[in-house]
Amino acid sequence: MYLNCHTYYSLRFGTFSETDLLALAREMEAGCIALTDINNTSACLNFVRKAPEYDIRPILGIDFRNGVKQEFVALAANNQGYYELNNFLSDHLHREVSFGKKAPEFRDAFVIYPFEKVLEEEMTQFNDREFIGISVADLRKLPFSCYIKNYRDKLVVQQPVTFRNKRDFNAHRLLRAIGNNILLSKLPKSEEASEDERMYPVSNLAMAFREYTFILENTRRLMEACSIDFDFSDTKPMQNQRTYTDSEEDDWKMLQELTEKGLPYRYPEAGPEIRERIEKELTVIRQMNFVSYFLINWDIVSYAKSRGYFHVGRGSGANSVVAYLLGITDVDPMELDLYFERFINLYRTSPPDFDIDFSWRDRQDVTRYIFERFPNVSLLGAYVTFQYRGVVRELGKVFGLPKEEIDRLCEERLVMKDLDQTAQLVMKYGKLIHGMPNYVSIHSSGILISEKPLHYFSATNMPPKGFPTVQFDMHIAEDVGLYKFDILGQRGLAKIKEAIAIIEDNRPDAPLFDIHDIRKLKQDSKINTMVSRAQCMGCFYVESPAMRMLLKKLEVDNYLSLVAASSIIRPGVSKSGMMREYILRHRNPERRKEAHPVMQSIMPDTYGVMVYQEDVIKVAHHFAGLTLGEADVLRRGMSGKYRSREEFKRVEDKFVSNCREKGYDEKLIQEVWHQVASFAGYAFAKGHSASYAVESYQSLFLRAYFPLEYMVAVLNNGGGFYRTEIYVHEARMLGGMIHAPCVNRSLPQHVIRGKDIYLGLLALQELEERTAVRIVRERESDGEYTSLDDFVDRVSIGIEQLSILIRINAFRFTGVDKYELLWHAHFKLGVSKKPELQQRLFRPPHRNFDIPVLTTTDLEAAFDQIELLGFCLCSPFELLKEAPLNDHGAAHLEEFLDRNIDIYGYLITVKRTRTQHGKEMNFATFIDQAGEVFDCTLFPQVAAKYYFRGKGIYRLYGKVVSEFGFLSIEVIKLRKEDYVEDPRYK
Known part of the structure; x- marks a missing residue:
């Protein structure tokens, strides 16, 4: 009987989620309800997906409003009606025009005009699909509205649902004040919903309408005329564009031809092992219906190449030899023994994807091409939610707090009892609003290319980028069978492309080179020597202090070691303790014998240490005896996206129980599980790391042979770290x-x-x-x-x-x-x-x-x-008020090993982090008087006493230490040195 229900996707109006709405409906014994968010369809697909779990039959609709004024509610009679409604809403959102007072004549949707609007507009003409909505509050006026009663067959129950309780209503008022950017005390009643917009037990609702049983019957018939169906099962069909050509058979022939065409270039002497791998991949690609997916990605990359755009195909897609042959990726999976099953396998429950990077300058044109090339395209949505500081700032303004007070509430760790009443209200309702969607934004890279029009699934917004954007996120897209294409922009590729152009202009006589000849770059001794010395400033992914430190500790001097380093640097691997263990085993062969035999056999290249995402699948499958499908659920669950889903918890329990059945020691089980749980979501797939390493080698080549031209390109593309x-x-x-x-x-x-x-x-x-x-x-x-x-x-x-x-x-x-x-x-x-x-x-x-x-x-x-x-062109040391008392620098660290050093440094960067016990410590990088770089560590006791006070020169005193050959200073004390007085203001 509830045909007008809102969730918090009725942005800055509704107060609870779609699952909360379903739970409320079950509690009130409403077997069928309609979700009708205000000018929004974000919750619709998940509402339909979750409804069976609550024994609710879902109906979808939209509450069309101009501002807060409800013009009409429309309900989809079926999927075609939902498509109609999305078309209508999207047209108005794209053009930013108001809705008319009268709905169009929908073919497969029903329209309900609210009772008050019918009276106000003196509406008298209604078609077969139009109704008049009566709320519980309207029942008091109905006996006095004689002409309305003449439309006996048109009257239906329209009891809006926006709140569960008084607290929701209070949150609603705050959201309305935020939405209107006014003080709560100034919020007009006309901008609020009525406090009685609640769901009552169905029996109570029937009792309220007992004198108008025909209204209940009309409502029942209307609800029975509405249905919606989306397939969310594990066997659901893929909703992406099904064919690239005119037929699946032609697609299959084209994929085979393109694969064969790329073979001589990638593998001039292709042996039986490569042929066997290609056949295996092609079989699985066809069986999993991903032929068109590969061809569409090939099309996008081919367009980019025709325009001279650089790209990097990365992610787990780099594990595919077919992708390598089609030119989607530049990583040789055979060379790196990449695990194709990490990308696609018959048991994988999640969709594969290619992450394709383009220059930040070229990405917009590639996106434009995709929208013009394919018929049903949209950007993927994302939800921007109210976060702590944002909530406090918004509520602080709503309650009229001064800026200084709002800043204090945002920054400090506060004790509630120490706050005044208004500040306590801000904190109290901040917790309630925290996490609610604030507005629908754009996914950083996702594009949907579907078989059906995207409005079959959702309405679309038209953000400033000028491309339609669906109103749901990637998780819901995957649930319904829409698998995104990731088109990303990055500055590293722009640096490479621009550097080559600068070289052609500044050094026209320079020897010719092929930046895509990766095999030659990998074997270049000058590049590998530069990597071993960590001379990588400005180079993609390898220039940060942490990476520079790791390169030296691992003694990286080749491509394969750099691939490993690219994943080891990720936070999960380091926090699990595996970074240190990997370094120890890498440098000391005797240490490798400590690896468990099963782990050593699974991951011999990494000495039995989990380094890559696919290692989770290998360990879960071979060590814990999970199926490949279960192992993939585990890998995905570790990313945090699905950690709350019940399926992940079941797999976790099975992992532990299987290990116990295999007779592993409990300490070993917990240790391995800790490693898996610590890093899986933050490690790279090996193919992803390999793709990054390829781009690193390209930028390293340019820095090695054309350093000045490359640094100018770096500067022109926003720098880097x-x-x-x-x-x-x-x-x-x-x-x-x-x-x-x-x-x-x-x-x-x-x-x-x-x-x-x-x-x-x-x-x-x-x-x-x-x-x-x-x-x-x-x-x-x-x-x-x-x-x-x-x-x-x-x-x-x-x-x-x-x-x-x-x-x-x-x-x-x-x-x-x-x-x-x-x-x-x-x-x-x-x-x-x-x-x-x-x-x-x-x-x-x-x-x-x-x-x-x-x-x-x-x-x-x-x-x-x-x-x-923002900086001077002379040495900053020339600006010191007092000249340095020594000339110690990075070159002197080795002679001071295990001794204290007094040294001056110009601060480059500080990384603030916390120990396992929550105490702050700092890592800092400096430039010495000779212009060389050195690194320092401030452990918690020192970090609590000495602070970095912005850019400038610091005098440091500390102990020089070496860890795996990497020299740094453990600071004992530091002081920022004064510059001379600005002579311009003397």
Whole structure:
């Protein structure tokens, strides 16, 4: 009898989940209810999926509203009706237009107009599929609405359900205030739902309508006319686009042909082992109905290649030889003995996927191509939920707290009894709203390409990116048989692509090279030596301090070791203790004998240590005796996405019981389970690590042979792990001559000429992009600027923007001191500037002003650079108030091993972490006076006493230690050194 039920996907209105709604319906003995969220279908599929567990027959619909005003509720008579409703809603959401007062004539959906609206609009015309909704509250008015009673066959029960109790109603009012961005005390009643929008026992509802039994009968008939059906079973059909060509048979022939075509390039001498692997993969791909999935991915990659876009195919898809032959991935699964079953197997309950990375600059065009190439495409949705700080800030504003109080509530660990009443309310209701969806956003990379129109499953939003986005997330998509295509953007590929372009421009005589000849790169001794020394600044995935440390500890000097390192660095492996154990066994063959024989036989390449995601499947299957299907459930469950699902708990119990049956020692069982539970969700699939290692080798090659060009590409693509200043420093250490921006030499982005690197005009933090573009365009059109006067005549610019350029010394080619130029600029421009057209038509004569001789000091220039660029172009050690008392640096660490050292360092980065006991400790990286890098550790006792106070130079005193050959300093005390006083303000 409940045809108008809301969940918290009625955003900033509803107060509980779809499963809470089902539980409530079961409690109230309502055997059939309709989910009708406000202008939203996010909960619909999961509502249908979960309904049988609560013995509820689900009906789907939408509550169409303009703001809070309900225009009508529409119920889907069947799946086609649901599709109709989604089309209608999506059209309005995309165009951002209001709903009309009257619903369209749906073919397979029913419409219910609320009683109050019918009275207000004096509606008298209703078609066969339109009804008038009567709530419990409306029953008081019904006897006095004579003409309404004439529509006896049109009256149905419309008791809205938004709350379970008073607490839900209070949360609703807060959500409405947040949604309207007003104080709770100012929230008008018209913006709230009625407090009696609750679900009552069906018997009570029937009692309320006892004088109008025909209304109950009308409602029953309407509900019986509605049904919805989606297949959520384990044997559900895949809903992705079923064929790439016109038929499955043609798809199969095309996949075989493309596989055969790629064989000579990938395997010039393909032996029987490779042929056997290909046949095995093709058989499984066909049997699992993933032929079109491979072909669509091939199509996307082929388009990218035709446009000269770089890509990396990674994820478990890199375990497939067929994917390697089709060019989707660049990782040889045979070389790495990659486990194809990690990607697809007959027992796998979850869909496989390719993660395909493109340059962040190219990804938008690839996405556009996908939407134009295939008929039924949508971006995948994601839910942005209310999190602690966001909730506190929103509720703080709603309750009228001052900003300082809100900041305190956000930052501090508070004791409730110490708070005033209002602050306590913020904390109390913050817990209730925490985790509720705030708005529907976009999945970071997922795209759906389906056989049926996406509106068959959901309405779509139209976010600023301009591509339709379904209103559900990846988990629901998988549940209903929609498997996403992951199209990601990253900056590493853009660095490689741009570096090659810069090399062609700056070093046209450089020897030709093929950046895709991975076999040759892997064997390059210069690259491998560089990796062993961890000289990887700017290189994809291997430049962080933690990775640099691991490379040295593992003595990595080849591709296969780098593949392992790429997964070992992940947090799960390190936290489980397996990183340390792997290093010990890698460096000490005797230690390997401690591995359990079964574990050693399963993972000989990693000395019996779990390093990759597929190791979970191997251990679960071979060590614990789980089926491959159960093992895959275990692997997925470890990711956290499905950890709450009952199936995962059952597999966990079976893992332990099977091990006991096999007679393993209880301590061993718990140790192995701890390893599995600690890291599986945070480790990489081996193919994924291998894909990352390929991209690392490409960037390492460019750094090894074209270091300056590569560092400029790094700078032009947002840097990487470190801030811009550090990459500028690295370019200088590699032999580059760094120049401040210049109006005659610089472009908007950074540029290299020979070994001279000119920082881009846009490196100036306050310079407008349009100004930078205008300067370069004019220079390319009419030649270099000859003087400040010439520049002012040709470029439309205000005094503020011109002052920035002068202060950074962008007119140094004039030979005039910048202070003198600043005076001239102010005399010439004052506070105004003529429009560009007038300026070009009438160039006024320039007056010369008598200005005293002024000289800028190096110190003043450095502080100007810090203000305008964020860093100085000289050594920061030159700015110290007191010169360093020693010249100790990274080169001296070995001679101080196991002794204390006094050393100065310019702070690069700090990683704050916590011990197992919750105490804070820090890892920090510095640059010494010679420009070399060194690392420090602050254990909890020291971290609690000494703080890092932002960028700058620190004097450190500590003990030099070595772990597996990696030298670092265990800090005993530190102090931030003072810079000289800014001479510009003396």
